[in-house]
Amino acid sequence: QRSYTITLLPGDGIGPEVISVAKDVLILAGSLEGIKYEFRERLIGGAALDATGVPLPDETLSSAKQSDAVLLGAVGGYKWDNNDKHLKPETALLGLRQELKVFANLRPASVFPQLVDASTLKREVAEGVDLMVVRELTGGIYFGKPRGFGTNEDGEECGFNTEIYAQHEIDRIAHAAFKIARKRNGKLCSVDKANVLEASILWRRRVSAIAQEYPDVELSHMYVDNAAMQLIRNPKQFDTIVTNNIFGDILSDEASMITGSIGMLPSASLGASGPGLFEPIHGSAPDIAGQDKANPFATVLSAAMLLKYGLDEGKAAQRIENAVLDTLNKGLRTGDIYSPGTKLVGCKELGEEIMKSV
Amino acid sequence: QRSYTITLLPGDGIGPEVISVAKDVLILAGSLEGIKYEFRERLIGGAALDATGVPLPDETLSSAKQSDAVLLGAVGGYKWDNNDKHLKPETALLGLRQELKVFANLRPASVFPQLVDASTLKREVAEGVDLMVVRELTGGIYFGKPRGFGTNEDGEECGFNTEIYAQHEIDRIAHAAFKIARKRNGKLCSVDKANVLEASILWRRRVSAIAQEYPDVELSHMYVDNAAMQLIRNPKQFDTIVTNNIFGDILSDEASMITGSIGMLPSASLGASGPGLFEPIHGSAPDIAGQDKANPFATVLSAAMLLKYGLDEGKAAQRIENAVLDTLNKGLRTGDIYSPGTKLVGCKELGEEIMKSV
C-alpha cells in the first residue's frame, strides 16, 4: 500500500465545504487503488488571521512543506477586505507559492459538453474548447524587486514594481509547458508583449531556444493583447498556452469564464520537486458560505490533479474524473450550473452522488 | 470659417486606403459646417522605414506636433516583423504617443445593433454593450525605467521592466476618466491589481481621492483578472473603465472583440493640450492591403472623434456618426462585417456611400 501525507487547507467561505467533499472522494478513490493518506488540516487566509493574527502561520507552512501534496479550498471574505496588504487573506497564497517554489501553474479551461450552454459564448464557439494555460507563478512582477513607494525627482509620490525574468525562470516554465503540450495536442502558444517589454523579448528568445528540444511540439508566439482577443474570437485555436505570472493571471481567468462554469475548474501548481499545490480556481464565495450551496466539482477535480500530477497516481485520478462525468450525466447540478431539466442538489448531496460513481 | 491643420499618417497595409476615405468624409462634413483644413501627409511605420530608415522620421514628428490633430491609419507588416525592436514599425506609435504627450487613450467598444450577430457572444449578452475604456497611454511599464537586459548575482541573463506611476500621472488620467464617465452614464470602474502591486495601490488611492471631486460619478474598483472575466460574463455592467497602460492594452482589445466587429472601432488619444492622435483600433491587415477590401468605418469614426474631441466640432462629428449609421442601415458591408442579406462592397464604394449621407 502506498501512503501519502496531504495537507488540507480549507480556508474561508465555501472552502471548508468543498474540501470536505474532496477529502471523502480522495479517500474512496485512493482506497480502491491501494492508496492510504495521512491528512493534516491547517489554517490559512482569514481563518488563520482570526485565530493567529497572520494569514499564513508558520505551522501551516511547515506542514505544507513536509507533505506530499497540498489541497487548498479558498481564501478571502468581506471581513478582511480592508486589511492592509500584508494582512489580507490573499497574501497567504503568494507566500505559499513562493515558499513551495511551485513555479508552474496549470489551469485547464475545458467546456463540459453537459454545460456548454452556461457559456456566454455561442454554442458553436464554446463547444469543444479544451485548453491549458501554463502560468509562471513564482516570478515576474508579482515578486520582482525593487518594489514599493518612493518619491521622484519632483518630490512626488510614486508606486513601482519590477517585471523581471532570469533565464532559468523562463527555461524551467518553458520545459514544463512543452512537456504538457506534448501530452496534449502538441501545440504550444507562448504569450508575451515582446513588441514593448524587454522582459518579454528575453522570454520569447528563451522559449524559442528551448523549442529545439521539442521538435514534436508546434510553437507559436502571440502578443498578450491579441491573445485576449483570440480567446473570445476562436478559443478552439488554442491547445496549450504558456505565459508569465501577470499575463497568466489575466488570461487564465478570461479563459475560465469562456467555459461558463468556473465552478468546474481545478488548478495545479508544481515545482521542480517537493509538494504541489492544488486548488479550485474559484474564490471563497462568502455570499453562499455555510449554506450547502457550493459547487464541489472544481475541488474534486483539483483532487484528481493532485493524484495525477502530484502523486503520479493516474488510475485513482481517472476514477475521480470519470465519477465527475457520470454525476454530470446523471443531471445533478448545484445552483451555479443549474439549468431547467436538471436536478438541483446541495454540496453534500452532490458529494455523495460523486462517491457512488468513484 | 474655421481652419485646421491635420497631419495624415496613412502608414502601412490598408492604412492608405482607409485614410483616403476618412479624408474625403472629413472634408465634406467640414465644408457643410464651415470648416476648412490644411492636410499634411507624412510617412510613418514601415513606409517611413523603407523611405528613410527610421519608423518615425523627425519631419513626421514635427508636422504632427504643429498640427491641430493627427489622423493615423495603421502601421506594420510581414516585411518588418523580424526587425529589431527600435526598427519595428510599431515603435513609431510609442514614440508618437510619448512626444505628443497624449496620456489619455479613449477606446469605445460599442455593439452596433446591425452587427450584433458578428459577436461570438450570445445575442442577449452582446446586445446593447456600449462601454469606453480610458487607458493611460504614456506611462507605466511601457516607458518605466530602469528597463533592459542585465545579469543577476548568478551571472545569468535577465530581462526587466519597471511598472511605475507618479501621483500626477494617475491624477490626470483619473480626471479625464471621471469627466468622460460624467458625460456618459455616470459609472466609472477603475481596474488595477492592488492586491499584488504597489503601483496599483497608489493608483487605487489616487483614483479614490479624486472621486471626491466627482460626487455625481459612481466609482467602483475591480481587479484586472476579474475584469477580464466580467467583460465576458456580463459586459453590459460596464460604462466607463479606467486603467493603466498595459492592462488597458489587454482589456481594450478584449472589449473590442466582444463587439465582434473591430473593423468598426475608433480611438482617440488626448493630452492636456496640443494635438490629439486619432486612429482605428484595427491593424494594417497586410493580407488584404491594396485590394479595396478594407473596412473604412473605424477610420471614418476616428475622424469623427477627431472633430469631437480634437477640434471641439461636435456638429461635424455628428454628421459623420449619422452617416455611418445610415450606411449600415442601408445594408452596405465590407467583407469583415458581411452577413447574408446584406450587400458586399469595397472600401472605395463604401466611402462614396458614406459621403452620400454626410
Ligand SMILES: CC(C)[C@H](C(=O)O)[C@@H](O)C(=O)O
Ligand atoms: C488572489 C491573487 C493574489 C491571485 C493572483 O493574482 O495570483 C489570484 O488572482 C489567482 O490567480 O490565484
Ligand SMILES: CC(C)[C@H](C(=O)O)[C@@H](O)C(=O)O
Ligand atoms: C503595437 C503596440 C505597441 C500597441 C500597444 O501595445 O500599445 C498596440 O497594441 C496598441 O494597443 O495600440
